Amino acid sequence: MMIRSILAVAAGLLCAAAGLRHGRDLQAVYQRLQRWVELLRHLALLVREGAGSLPDVLIASAGEALLPDAILRRLAEDMRAQPLCRPEELADFSALTEKERAPLQRLMRRLSRGSRESRFQALQDCADEMALLADAARDKAQTDARMWRQLSLLMGACLTLWLI
Amino acid sequence: MDWDETRAFLGPCFPGEVRREIDFMAPGQLREIRVRANRPAMLCAADQTLTLPWTPTQSQVEQLAEALSEHSLYARDRETSQGFVTLRGGHRMGLCGHVQERSGLLALTDVGALCIRVACQWPGAADSLLPLCRQGNAARSLLVIGLPGTGKTTILRDLARQLASDGRALQTAVIDERGELAACVDGAPQLDVGATADVLDGCPKEHAVPWLMRSMAPQVIVTDELAHAGDVAAIMDAMACGAAVMASVHGAGLTELAARPVMATLLSRRCFHAYAVLSPRGGGQIAALYDRSGSPVKA
Numbered sequence: 001m002m003i004r005s006i007l008a009v010a011a012g013l014l015c016a017a018a019g020l021r022h023g024r025d026l027q028a029v030y031q032r033l034q035r036w037v038e039l040l041r042h043l044a045l046l047v048r049e050g051a052g053s054l055p056d057v058l059i060a061s062a063g064e065a066l067l068p069d070a071i072l073r074r075l076a077e078d079m080r081a082q083p084l085c086r087p088e089e090l091a092d093f094s095a096l097t098e099k100e101r102a103p104l105q106r107l108m109r110r111l112s113r114g115s116r117e118s119r120f121q122a123l124q125d126c127a128d129e130m131a132l133l134a135d136a137a138r139d140k141a142q143t144d145a146r147m148w149r150q151l152s153l154l155m156g157a158c159l160t161l162w163l164i
Numbered sequence: 165m166d167w168d169e170t171r172a173f174l175g176p177c178f179p180g181e182v183r184r185e186i187d188f189m190a191p192g193q194l195r196e197i198r199v200r201a202n203r204p205a206m207l208c209a210a211d212q213t214l215t216l217p218w219t220p221t222q223s224q225v226e227q228l229a230e231a232l233s234e235h236s237l238y239a240r241d242r243e244t245s246q247g248f249v250t251l252r253g254g255h256r257m258g259l260c261g262h263v264q265e266r267s268g269l270l271a272l273t274d275v276g277a278l279c280i281r282v283a284c285q286w287p288g289a290a291d292s293l294l295p296l297c298r299q300g301n302a303a304r305s306l307l308v309i310g311l312p313g314t315g316k317t318t319i320l321r322d323l324a325r326q327l328a329s330d331g332r333a334l335q336t337a338v339i340d341e342r343g344e345l346a347a348c349v350d351g352a353p354q355l356d357v358g359a360t361a362d363v364l365d366g367c368p369k370e371h372a373v374p375w376l377m378r379s380m381a382p383q384v385i386v387t388d389e390l391a392h393a394g395d396v397a398a399i400m401d402a403m404a405c406g407a408a409v410m411a412s413v414h415g416a417g418l419t420e421l422a423a424r425p426v427m428a429t430l431l432s433r434r435c436f437h438a439y440a441v442l443s444p445r446g447g448g449q450i451a452a453l454y455d456r457s458g459s460p461v462k463a
Contacts, residue, residue, distance in 0.1 A: 050239030083231035
């Protein structure tokens, strides 16, 4: 009886752990998207002000030790080192998910040419897209967390019944 | 910026075939690089024009403009609306393309041609003019007359440098309306205009003169390319306030200048102490010197 109870509790705990891990991944994606939104909005303001060259404003806005900041800093350095290359050729978004990559690649194409207003608009559009993705990621994180919580309880209960 | 620095700045912005030709140039030889969409690029040296084996597309021309401006073209719309951008090192990039009017400002789109004028500094270019412009602690006004590309700006820059540098430096103000004399980037002159020279960059002469007289009390004002009646009135104001003016004007000679109604006023009122006419051969060579009444004088 004791062993059966321990097995039931262990099954419930395993389900809960899997849920927690999944939830943490989703939370990380959400936080990264939120950081992109902050960065892009800040960048848009700097571009609207004409606060400096594109590499300068990229570095000025990317001040933290997070992945989006690191990507933008790297892009700025590459733009300085290879001035003939366009941002879309230099930007490395391989560490991001497919969903995150698409709006950022579109942004890079629009950011490489055009007037101050068009580049500002490109940044605003991308920030809006990322904000939508962030909202979706947050909702998914909440839904999945709830689902895993319920699943772990259910699994624990089912196993207990079955073992009894 | 010396020639090695200029090469290091220009080189990475151009493809290999252009870079190799630039590398072959001797210091002071390269004057301009002309790049046009779907036509071969050209290097204009002092004595020859080289056609290069590089025919850029419009998109490449635009990317080159971005690269040369260090990706700051978007932020410099006021400059591009006037047709040029001052680059690091004092070089000037003239732009051509499709122009649209947006909220009262001319906006350049689809850049299709570039003219990169390589800034050069010839210390001593104005040595022969200095005795005419300076008497003790006072300066005397001088007008430099020359055709495009004959070295007017280079001579004026060296005059400013010499008047504002030695032990008896005069308070000098440079009105750099087109960013060619001092070539300021982020407020700092990229070319040597002297230790005591204050540079007012990008300001039309008619606004710049009262501004400087009010704020900097210059003994000498150096300015490039008098063109309109407003420019002439402004420098006459400066002279009336006690400042000597070193200026330049497009023209083949004194007679041709006198035929232009706007400039005739300057000559008839004998505003300048002397006139220097540059040789059409270029290189800042002085073809003739005249005193305030228009009589030839010896250098």
